[in-house]
Amino acid sequence: MPGRRRGGRKRFGVSLPEDLADRLTILSEKLGVDRSRLVEEAVRAYLEDYNHLQLPHKCRGILIIRCPDWGEARRISEEHRRIISNIVHEHSGDYCYEALFIEGDSTQVSSLYSSILKAGCKARYIPLPPP
Numbered sequence: 001m002p003g004r005r006r007g008g009r010k011r012f013g014v015s016l017p018e019d020l021a022d023r024l025t026i027l028s029e030k031l032g033v034d035r036s037r038l039v040e041e042a043v044r045a046y047l048e049d050y051n052h053l054q055l056p057h058k059c060r061g062i063l064i065i066r067c068p069d070w071g072e073a074r075r076i077s078e079e080h081r082r083i084i085s086n087i088v089h090e091h092s093g094d095y096c097y098e099a100l101f102i103e104g105d106s107t108q109v110s111s112l113y114s115s116i117l118k119a120g121c122k123a124r125y126i127p128l129p130p131p
């Protein structure tokens with residue numbers, strides 16, 4: 001989307017882990033696009049994915065998690081069991097993964113998602129397309 005300028009731009013300092021910064025630089029060179037532009041696109045995609053959690057609605061999706069402490073993850077899942085219809089535990093490589101099938105109030109989904117992040121898990125929420 002070239003030339004989309006609404007209210008100018010803001011500059012602020014962001015610190016990234018070294019490996020992430022290096023990967024960003026490599027991708028930027030490969031694509032011939034500057035790093036700010038890549039970060040802009042990544043943030044835009046991230047916000048679009050998660051924005052819907054801010055407007056109350058009935059949310060359906062799949063939360064994929066990988067946690068350092070599965071006991072804590074279980075405790076959080078138990079707390080949110082009203083919105084979790086199923087949990088699938090899987091192994092890939094040396095890691096455990098869980099896919100949580102979610103259906104319920106979006107504020108509850110938000111709460112589950114942030115608790116999972118606070119527990120140090122890696123998490124990706126994939127909303128299901130509307131019917």
Ligand SMILES: [Zn+2]
Pocket residue numbers: 052053057058059060106127
């Ligand atoms: Zn939703």
Ligand SMILES: [Zn+2]
Pocket residue numbers: 089090091095096097
């Ligand atoms: Zn396992």
